[in-house]
Amino acid sequence: MAEDGNRDxxxxxxxxxxxxxxxxxxxxxxxxxxxxxxxxxxxxxxxxQQAADxxxxxxxxxxxxxxxxxLDYSWEKLNTGLWQDVDKDWRRVYAFGCLLKAVCLCxxxxxxxxxxxxxxxxxxxxxxxxxxFDDILIxxxxxxxxxLLPGKRPAHIPAxxxxxxxxxxxxxxxxxxLRSERAVPRLRCPSLQxxxxxxxxxxxxxxxxxxxxxxxxxxxxxxxxIQEVAGCRTVPVEVGSRYTDxxxxxxxxxxxxxxxSYVLNEPRDVGYLAQHQLFDQIPELKQDISIPDxxxxxxxxxxxxxxxxxxxxxxxxxxxxxxxxxxxxAQVLGRKYIRLYSPQESEAVYPHDTHLLHNTxxxxxxxxxxxxxxxVRRPGTDLxxxxxxxxxxxxxxxxxxxxxxxxPASCARESCCSSPRSTGxxxxxxx
Amino acid sequence: MAEERPGSWFGFGFCGFGQALGSGxxxxxxxxxxxRVPDAGTDICDIGSxxxxxSYTAIVSSAGRLLLSGxxxxxxxxxxxxxxxxxxxxxxxxxxxxxxxGAELQAWAPGAALRGEPLWARPAGPxxxxxxxxxxxxxxxxxxxxxxxxxxxHLSPRPPLCRxxxxxxxxxxxxxxxxxxxxxxxxxQVLSWGGGRHGQLGHGTLEAEPAPRLLEALQGLRVAAVxxxxxxxxxxxxxGDIYVWGWNESGQLALPARGLAEDGQTDAGExxxxxxxxxxxxxxxxxxxxxxxxxxxxxxxxxxxxLPLGADAAAASCGSRHTAVVTRTGELYTWGWGKYGQLGHGxxxxxxxxxxxxxxxxxxxxxxxxxCGPWNTYVRAVEPGRS
Numbered sequence: 001m002a003e004d005g006n007r008d009x010x011x012x013x014x015x016x017x018x019x020x021x022x023x024x025x026x027x028x029x030x031x032x033x034x035x036x037x038x039x040x041x042x043x044x045x046x047x048x049q050q051a052a053d054x055x056x057x058x059x060x061x062x063x064x065x066x067x068x069x070x071l072d073y074s075w076e077k078l079n080t081g082l083w084q085d086v087d088k089d090w091r092r093v094y095a096f097g098c099l100l101k102a103v104c105l106c107x108x109x110x111x112x113x114x115x116x117x118x119x120x121x122x123x124x125x126x127x128x129x130x131x132x133f134d135d136i137l138i139x140x141x142x143x144x145x146x147x148l149l150p151g152k153r154p155a156h157i158p159a160x161x162x163x164x165x166x167x168x169x170x171x172x173x174x175x176x177x178l179r180s181e182r183a184v185p186r187l188r189c190p191s192l193q194x195x196x197x198x199x200x201x202x203x204x205x206x207x208x209x210x211x212x213x214x215x216x217x218x219x220x221x222x223x224x225x226i227q228e229v230a231g232c233r234t235v236p237v238e239v240g241s242r243y244t245d246x247x248x249x250x251x252x253x254x255x256x257x258x259x260x261s262y263v264l265n266e267p268r269d270v271g272y273l274a275q276h277q278l279f280d281q282i283p284e285l286k287q288d289i290s291i292p293d294x295x296x297x298x299x300x301x302x303x304x305x306x307x308x309x310x311x312x313x314x315x316x317x318x319x320x321x322x323x324x325x326x327x328x329x330a331q332v333l334g335r336k337y338i339r340l341y342s343p344q345e346s347e348a349v350y351p352h353d354t355h356l357l358h359n360t361x362x363x364x365x366x367x368x369x370x371x372x373x374x375x376v377r378r379p380g381t382d383l384x385x386x387x388x389x390x391x392x393x394x395x396x397x398x399x400x401x402x403x404x405x406x407x408p409a410s411c412a413r414e415s416c417c418s419s420p421r422s423t424g425x426x427x428x429x430x431x
Numbered sequence: 432m433a434e435e436r437p438g439s440w441f442g443f444g445f446c447g448f449g450q451a452l453g454s455g456x457x458x459x460x461x462x463x464x465x466x467r468v469p470d471a472g473t474d475i476c477d478i479g480s481x482x483x484x485x486s487y488t489a490i491v492s493s494a495g496r497l498l499l500s501g502x503x504x505x506x507x508x509x510x511x512x513x514x515x516x517x518x519x520x521x522x523x524x525x526x527x528x529x530x531x532x533g534a535e536l537q538a539w540a541p542g543a544a545l546r547g548e549p550l551w552a553r554p555a556g557p558x559x560x561x562x563x564x565x566x567x568x569x570x571x572x573x574x575x576x577x578x579x580x581x582x583x584x585h586l587s588p589r590p591p592l593c594r595x596x597x598x599x600x601x602x603x604x605x606x607x608x609x610x611x612x613x614x615x616x617x618x619x620q621v622l623s624w625g626g627g628r629h630g631q632l633g634h635g636t637l638e639a640e641p642a643p644r645l646l647e648a649l650q651g652l653r654v655a656a657v658x659x660x661x662x663x664x665x666x667x668x669x670x671g672d673i674y675v676w677g678w679n680e681s682g683q684l685a686l687p688a689r690g691l692a693e694d695g696q697t698d699a700g701e702x703x704x705x706x707x708x709x710x711x712x713x714x715x716x717x718x719x720x721x722x723x724x725x726x727x728x729x730x731x732x733x734x735x736x737x738l739p740l741g742a743d744a745a746a747a748s749c750g751s752r753h754t755a756v757v758t759r760t761g762e763l764y765t766w767g768w769g770k771y772g773q774l775g776h777g778x779x780x781x782x783x784x785x786x787x788x789x790x791x792x793x794x795x796x797x798x799x800x801x802x803c804g805p806w807n808t809y810v811r812a813v814e815p816g817r818s
Contacts, residue, residue: 041517042542043448043486043502065458069447072770072806073485076661076751080609081626249689249728355638 017115020143021103024136029056034096034132039087044073048093051100064104070097078128088130095129095137098122102140112148116232119144120254123234126281127252138283141233148232184340196297200326205340208294212330217288221332223259226311230282231256238272241317263313272316278309285309292328320349321360438799440466440478444750444773444807448486450501461772461779463790463810478811480575483804484515485751489522497522503541514576515804516588517541521576523555536579538592553593555580578605585612600643606659608677609751613664614643619653621646621666629662630731631677637731648733649674660749660767661805666733671743671759674733681752682783683767685736689726691783738764738785751805756785761797763788763810771806 026032029052036045047070054063074094078086102121105114122141129137186207187194199206212218237258240248253261255273262271279286286307295305314334320341329338341349352360441463442451451466466478479493487501490513497510503520511534512523519538526533537549577586582602584595596602601617610626622643623632630637633646649666652674656667663677663684675684682688738744742758749755753767753774764785765774772779775788788810791798796812803809 041486043517046502047447066447069445069458076609076805079662082628247725354636 017143017147018107021106021140024139024143025103026133029053032056032133034092036089036093037087040089040093044070044093048096051097055100055104060104060107063100067097067101067104070094071101075128091128091130092132095125095132098125098129099132099137099140102144106144115144115147119148119232120234123281124252127234127236145232192294192297195294200294200297208292211292211294212290215288215290215330217332220288223263227256227259229284230278231259233282235273235278235281236276237262238274239269241270258311267313270316271312273309273311274318275308275310277306278311279307289330295328298326319360323359438811438813439796440481441810441812442466442807443775444804445485445771446501446807448501450483450486450488450807451490451498459771459779461775462777463775463788466809480512481802481809482513482515482576483802483807483809484517484520485805486517487515488804488809489513489515489520495525505546512576514586518588519550519586519592521586523576523580534580538586551592575604577607578602597643604657606657606664606749608659608664609661611659611662611664612643613657613659613666615654615657615666619655619669621649621654621657623664629678630729631659631662631664633664633676633731633733635732637729646733656746658747658749658754660754661751663749663752663754665747665749665754665756667744667747667756671745673736673738673744673747673756675736675754676730676733678729679727679783681768681781683749683752683754684727684730684734685754685766685783685785686727686730686734687725688783689728691781692726736785739787746801748801748803748808750803750808753803753808755801755803755808755810757798757801761791761799761812761815763791763798763801765808773803773807775808775810
């Protein structure tokens, strides 16, 4: 866990940090220029130039102030309209603000808290911004993280106590009985042709065994490892049983805080790090995984492959939903129960009629006979799911990735089927 | 408007581009300061209309002189009204023969300093409104920008810059948010359309509306004024009630906001001020507040807002993420995002509860009007006995 490390970091150490950060930036202010299109207003362009002038002029606190203005204004643009319609230039402006702010924060001598704050700013730029200056925020984050050695991590202050308005969660987790249901077929390392002919083309799900055996994550990943590699990084976490519930919300916290509050220590609320492109944010983790060869059989380009991570405690349940894309799900740790319904059953699952939730069912599947076979994925297996199959419990949001911090807390809630419990239980630290 | 006795204007909040706001020094002004327009050639205390964009402010005096300050500078005469947005500046200019027929609406690019040719110009005289056959003709004619005279079209910061409005709507006032629009009609009804993902349309859902749709929740209430923030909406009833709806991420709806509680910015620690306002003490919900109101991020349909001491509202204006209300007794209440001093309480705290701007009470001034820019607030106040 995060511990209160040595707060009196030697001045030489911090001087080295500033030097390392400064070296990542261009030498002259002319090179720190973004090519921006028409959608970025002239006044903002002036402000960016001003910020660069202040930075290279050594006027740190004024540069910080100007960066804040840039961040606040571009944040408003990022929250206007649908996320997929937000002009990429505004996300680059936001990343620019994060870059200057993070670096300026580290210029003056500070303690581990300052460096952690700067890393958080970097992460905000990575989460909400777009790549600038050749992924400079990744490099800055790496430098800051290296400076935050485990011994130097700031003390983790637990979040203020929130009233527990929900009943205590039933900690008994039952393993569903699969005998009465049809299981998804399993294949061991099928050839590409076999996979395409028997599953991709006819759109039938399959469990592939042996495909991910050699991935480093299978041996390396544990809670301790994740803490070490990514503990101080800020990620979006969903809090609440289901994203269709009224109390559901999205929060930003470090991976350490997430593990402390929602994975260990008998959490009161359900927290789920779900559908987050963690591997773009933290390249060290990306090195532990591979992309299955079968992905090259898909329609799109390789650049269109997105890799998301799901990380949560036992007992997380995602509502029945569907995806517009083909998916491979790889289970690294723990076990997950998945129930699938064919697209032909779409009417029977009562999708919400709202734009936001039209890919989500209003009902919670109970113990009725499932028309499609469910699957239990054990660690080390890959599950291939075809487009538009209804499935639980892994979830995806509405078309377009969700923005951190801008989620509806009170969705219009449709009536659910009156099943008291869902059978989508899972166990193990990873779901 | 022009027929009121002149008062003094004050400003507070963001002025990072040097726009008129008090001393104009520094990036922000945290408490109300008398308005001073840099390089103002004439006395500007009798302001007819004021419109503030993010990086500049447009002020039109009752004598028809337009002054721009901030990222845009310039002055022009013969102007009746101005509307400032970051991407577009619109000016309603009198015709060659003075006020009356021949008035022209001009749209300028943000960089232009009112010299040369505007982006476009179109006639906007009162003859367009002459076809109205009810007694409210003068109301529709005088619709302030962004509502065009005649109420058959309105301005928009994004192309198309001039958008038609159905005449049957009988629009009296129009307020634009970042992705939505509010319309107040001659019968005191409110309609809304545009993006709705933050509940800002008030129809109880998060769905967008392509065309003006009546707010059923407000039916039966005669609304006197509407105001739109970035993602929130406010209306003031003729009886002085305030209704709010939309996004509450900074407390701009005066409902409990999670972000403020987590940053420790609720008003819990300010007991004396709260007593004066008449509001009760309420910090982050503790274990004893089992039934305490939960945090509200989005309010998708209008909620009645009670000001402290039961004050009635006379006018309201919204910035991007904050709200300001003038009461019938001449007080100013503000709440919401306060990072740039736009709440006028002398600090940069955000608030999710209405708080009276004490400065005017201390100086014994009656507030009569308020107009918010995205990150700042302009207030007109008079000494009691006048107005």
